[in-house]
Amino acid sequence: MSEEFKVVAEASVASPAVGADKFVGDVWQAEILTRQRENGMRGHRFAYAPGGRSNWHVHTGEQALVVVSGRGLIQWEGLDEARVLEPGDWVHVVPGVPHWHGAAEDSVFVHLAITATGETEWGEPV
Template sequence: MDIYKAGSRPTQSASADYFTGRVTMDPIVSAPEPATVRALSVHFEPGARTAWHTHPLGQTLHVVSGAGYVQKEGEPRQDILPGDTVWIAPHEKHWHGATEETAMTHIAIHEALDGETVVWLEQVTDGEYGAG
């Protein structure tokens, strides 16, 4: 059993290669093999968002504060609020982030397949982000 005391692991800044705006992440769990689960608390400042991406085994998002957006390729952008849970199917191209005016924090849960949890794609353009 491992116990990670609150504040014992540093907050990480998200890479500008995969995110637009200020995004920070706090680890929750990265279970050792043979387990595959990974979870992070991800905080998006207003206007911040991920790039388009997919997950080999899907992803669950659970919004804990603020207001945000999520979008599946080819479908309209959806609003997400605290208490909302989003299931994203394996290989489904999508993005998520905060609204223009409000920060958003969600828990992101996904599994690794052969060590891979995410496939990063192109950045979400300002036009795509603003198209509500």
Template sequence: MHITRNRPDSRQGPAEHFTGTVWLDEIAAPDAPSRLRMFSVHFAPGGHTAWHRHPHGQVLHVTEGEGFVQREGGPVEPIRAGDTVWIEPGESHWHGAGPRTFMTHLAVVEAAEDGTTVDWGDLVDACTYPN
């Protein structure tokens, strides 16, 4: 067993992968052979990811606020505190806060054998949020 008491500093999501203000807090990145990675991601209103995909999929669990998620070719779906989203391996998608609210979610992924956890795509064009 290993208890982590000191965490890395919060870091701002880089502009090439995020629109608006987004902060990332690493929660878990155990040593090999584990490939688990977990982050708490804090989105300011209007903040969201670029299009991206994960080699082994992703679990999002919304801990506070409200936001949206969309898979490529699908509708923009609302998500709120308590919701859990499973994103299939290789499924292109984006997620983030709504235009008027903050949103925080836990993001859990499994790294590929080469250590890759995400393949980033283009920034999302202007979001059209459902009413």
């Protein structure tokens, strides 16, 4: 069975604001790649205003974050303080580990999120 490649022009994708139930501050999410099969990969672009961030959350499958621009922060359970992220940084998000990520207080922050499988379970604000 032959499957088709999918090319998505970034300009063709809406980037609506995300809900306050999962993020704090101004954050926009663009769903660039949608699942093509059950439990398949998906890809998003997130843009955070300064100080914007996700709530604590857990992924049930693997995820990679790729920093595109700005200065961001990430913290996972067991890490004493948030770690700074800069353009070009990649983060391997381990399934089952609570974490959050977002913009530094003085910077806009943009990252790509490539989720291999699974779902996201949302927790409390940071």
